[in-house]
Amino acid sequence: MSLQQGQIASDLALALKAISSATDLEDLKQIKIDHVGDKSALAKANQALATIDSSQRAEFGKLVGSARGEVNQAFEKKSIELANLRDSKVLLTEKVDVTLNGRRTLKGGLHPLTILTNEISDLFIGLGYKVAEGPELESEWLNFDALNIPADHPARTMQDTFFVEPLDAKLVLRTHTSPVQIRTMLYQKPPIYVICPGKTYRADELDATHTPVFHQVEGLVIDENITMADLKGTLDYFAKSIFGSEATTRLRPSFFPFTEPSAEVDIFFNGRWIEWGGCGMVNEKVLVACGVDTKKYSGFAFGMGLERTLMVKHGIIDMHDIVEGDVRFTQSFGVGKR
Numbered sequence: 107m108s109l110q111q112g113q114i115a116s117d118l119a120l121a122l123k124a125i126s127s128a129t130d131l132e133d134l135k136q137i138k139i140d141h142v143g144d145k146s147a148l149a150k151a152n153q154a155l156a157t158i159d160s161s162q163r164a165e166f167g168k169l170v171g172s173a174r175g176e177v178n179q180a181f182e183k184k185s186i187e188l189a190n191l192r193d194s195k196v197l198l199t200e201k202v203d204v205t206l207n208g209r210r211t212l213k214g215g216l217h218p219l220t221i222l223t224n225e226i227s228d229l230f231i232g233l234g235y236k237v238a239e240g241p242e243l244e245s246e247w248l249n250f251d252a253l254n255i256p257a258d259h260p261a262r263t264m265q266d267t268f269f270v271e272p273l274d275a276k277l278v279l280r281t282h283t284s285p286v287q288i289r290t291m292l293y294q295k296p297p298i299y300v301i302c303p304g305k306t307y308r309a310d311e312l313d314a315t316h317t318p319v320f321h322q323v324e325g326l327v328i329d330e331n332i333t334m335a336d337l338k339g340t341l342d343y344f345a346k347s348i349f350g351s352e353a354t355t356r357l358r359p360s361f362f363p364f365t366e367p368s369a370e371v372d373i374f375f376n377g378r379w380i381e382w383g384g385c386g387m388v389n390e391k392v393l394v395a396c397g398v399d400t401k402k403y404s405g406f407a408f409g410m411g412l413e414r415t416l417m418v419k420h421g422i423i424d425m426h427d428i429v430e431g432d433v434r435f436t437q438s439f440g441v442g443k444r
């Protein structure tokens with residue numbers, strides 16, 4: 107192969123032009139193969155140095171060497187330039203505005219019924235009570251018979267009670283928390299101070315004031331010298347803690363098979379009397395059925411609906427709000443509060 111100055115100059119010019127025309131690193135990669143790498147014209151000219159007459163080698167050697175040096179320099183410079191260009195484009199297209207507000211996911215909130223249950227539990231624990239629990243699927247005997255509710259009591263009919271199949275197993279979804287009184291007296295010796303908050307079931311349609319699945323809190327005290335005055339004092343304290351210091355309670359004579367005497371509890375709240383729950387002195391028949399020594403012990407019991415308590419306390423007029431689980435309702439009671 108022969109070498110000509112003109113050829114080297116034009117190879118150099120071609121290489122420099124190609125390099126300067128590159129618009130991105132991808133372009134430059136191909137240009138490197140064509141004009142800088144081992145197969146480029148200048149690399150070939152370099153190889154050809156070995157074959158030319160030695161008298162010309164030094165002169166052409168310099169020429170080719172400086173041409174290749176120039177191309178390499180131009181290539182390096184362009185590489186840096188295009189890499190910078192790519193980086194600034196990436197910065198632009200992938201830019202993040204760190205001053206923007208983050209996206210928040212809503213924290214789940216405790217349901218107001220749970221908050222109320224905790225509040226009531228805390229309050230009675232403060233009075234030395236224990237929190238008792240019983241099953242929601244309850245024996246008919248504990249839900250009715252042991253509580254002195256006779257077999258022909260209307261509450262037992264298909265209308266009110268969810269009987270669970272097979273019917274001869276005599277199981278019901280508990281219609282109140284009162285069976286927990288029985289369970290407690292059967293398993294614990296007096297003195298007994300318990301409250302039992304929990305889920306209860308009745309065959310009601312869901313409407314503004316009813317729900318088939320609801321909650322009650324039951325209270326039971328068995329000790330020596332317990333009188334109705336203790337019951338009244340406890341209910342007053344309960345009412346004031348939940349509804350505020352202005353609230354008071356009133357007992358109206360009533361009837362429950364498991365208490366004697368029995369009373370309805372009303373609370374005075376926001377300027378009027380509102381029915382709140384039931385209460386009374388535990389019926390001697392119930393105490394006897396549970397093996398409590400009635401010569402030594404007497405007791406009181408009470409039971410309230412928690413939905414009702416919540417509705418009165420917060421002026422909620424539609425049960426649907428409590429049942430449906432719309433987070434906007436829950437939020438108004440303080441999301442995430444424990």
Ligand code: DAH
Pocket residue numbers: 281282283284324325362364365383384385386407408409410
């Ligand atoms: N168990 C009754 C009900 O569901 C409420 C009740 C009334 C509970 C009087 C009591 C009580 O403990 O003494 O309607």
